[in-house]
Amino acid sequence: EDQVTQSPEALRLQEGESSSLNCSYTVSGLRGLFWYRQDPGKGPEFLFTLYSAGEEKEKERLKATLTKKESFLHITAPKPEDSATYLCAVQRMDSSYKLIFGSGTRLLVRP
Amino acid sequence: GAGVSQSPSNKVTEKGKDVELRCDPISGHTALYWYRQSLGQGLEFLIYFQGNSAPDKSGLPSDRFSAERTGGSVSTLTIQRTQQEDSAVYLCASSPPGSTEAFFGQGTRLTVV
Numbered sequence: 001e002d003q004v005t006q007s008p009e010a011l012r013l014q015e016g017e018s019s020s021l022n023c024s025y026t027v028s029g030l031r032g033l034f035w036y037r038q039d040p041g042k043g044p045e046f047l048f049t050l051y052s053a054g055e056e057k058e059k060e061r062l063k064a065t066l067t068k069k070e071s072f073l074h075i076t077a078p079k080p081e082d083s084a085t086y087l088c089a090v091q092r093m094d095s096s097y098k099l100i101f102g103s104g105t106r107l108l109v110r111p
Numbered sequence: 112g113a114g115v116s117q118s119p120s121n122k123v124t125e126k127g128k129d130v131e132l133r134c135d136p137i138s139g140h141t142a143l144y145w146y147r148q149s150l151g152q153g154l155e156f157l158i159y160f161q162g163n164s165a166p167d168k169s170g171l172p173s174d175r176f177s178a179e180r181t182g183g184s185v186s187t188l189t190i191q192r193t194q195q196e197d198s199a200v201y202l203c204a205s206s207p208p209g210s211t212e213a214f215f216g217q218g219t220r221l222t223v224v
Contacts, residue, residue, distance in 0.1 A: 036215075042218075043115070043216050043218050044202070046212055046213070087153070087154070089154070091211060097144065097167070097211065098156050098159065098167065099213065101146075101153035101154040103151070104153065
């Protein structure tokens, strides 16, 4: 059965304290792994898509990496405005549309 | 440009009533999806449209749930005889042709009392 597990459930950081969020997945044939950011009361906002093991993508203070079993979202020198819930989702090879989401990591960055 | 628009933003309804949730996707996006987000849980896939047809309805939880899309644009998700367990945020997303990147709306928060 396809499964996406994110850890930790919640993370508190001081401004400038770098850390990583984990997304472990089990899927029969990975088409892509997606990271989204979700602010309270809003819909998820697309961040990255990773397609193959070893791939890395960066955007500002965020860097996403992918292995055959998991993905990491590294946050370098975070700022309070990075506080949000970060969602990971996978897409199976036999589906070009359906996303299977994890439960998310709630990140709070304190000034 | 305009993003995915959903209405209403919030809906409180009595148990047993029918509700309609509306989604207006980004212009030119051919794919449209509905997801449900319950408190403390991940997003759950409900239905996928390509144009006006729905090749995948596998995520609809029961026959009380239905959805349609007209003119390759606006979609309506209808829940009949609402139950308390239907309370959740219903999210709509759309994708442009040839892309798997989904752009989400802000959601409709449904509360069944």
